[in-house]
Amino acid sequence: MAIRPTTEEDWEVLREIRLASLADAPRAFGVTYATAAANSEAQWRDRAAGRGPGRFVLAFVDGIAVGMAGAVVSSAAEFNLIAMWVRPEYRGxxxxxxxxxxxxxxxxxxxxSRVVLDVSPANERAAAFYRKxxxxxxxxxxxxxSHPEVTVQKMEWVRQTQDG
Known part of the structure; x- marks a missing residue:
């Protein structure tokens, strides 16, 4: 497995995996499939190149993108983990x-030093994973x-040190 940041050349891979994530778990993300699918090639290129607020990493197995995650710094200067998703056959x-x-x-x-994310506590698998x-x-x-009827709760990463 290889994990690496996206580059502009990854725009099609990023688009494909992002749309797959939104189709698989539409109520888990802050954007809808329709909104993301409507983005132009230039928007996807900018996103993949990191020319915007978000930065993305992809996970590859045998040259195939199997997962993604992103990060964005909020207006409150919080480092947010966003867009986390793994293809179902690679979970676990x-x-x-x-x-x-x-x-x-x-x-x-x-x-x-602080990383936060939002997750629905009803998404028990994701919440347990993040707690782990x-x-x-x-x-x-x-x-x-994207779905105002879904309530998400903020989680904060507590950095583990060598001593504890």
Missing amino acids: AGVACALVEAVTASAITRGY LGFVFLPEWEALE
């Missing part, structure tokens, strides 16, 4: 863990922008 194989590790390492490299990696729920809730 370490891909998701490697993607989250890449994003948290990027946060540290960029000088952020050291994220804890915060008492902060909001409606999911």
Whole structure:
């Protein structure tokens, strides 16, 4: 498995895997499939190149993209893990863990000690996965922008040190 940041040349791969994620779990993300599918090639190129607020990493197995994760710094200067998704047939194989590790390492490299994400507590598998990696729920809730009937809760990564 290889994890690497996207480049502009990855725009088609990023588009394909992002649309696959939105088709697979439409109520888990802050954007809808229709909205993402309507983005132009130039928008996808900019996104893949990191010419915008988000930065993305892809996971590859045998040259095939099997997962993605993104990061964006919010207006409150919080480093947010976003767009996390792994193809169903690769779940439980370490891909998701490697993607989250890449994003948290990027946060540290960029000088952020705090990484947050939003997840619906009803998405029990995702919530358990994030807890296993050291994220804890915060008492902060909001409606999911793409599906206002879905409430998400903020989680914060608690960095594990060598001593504990």
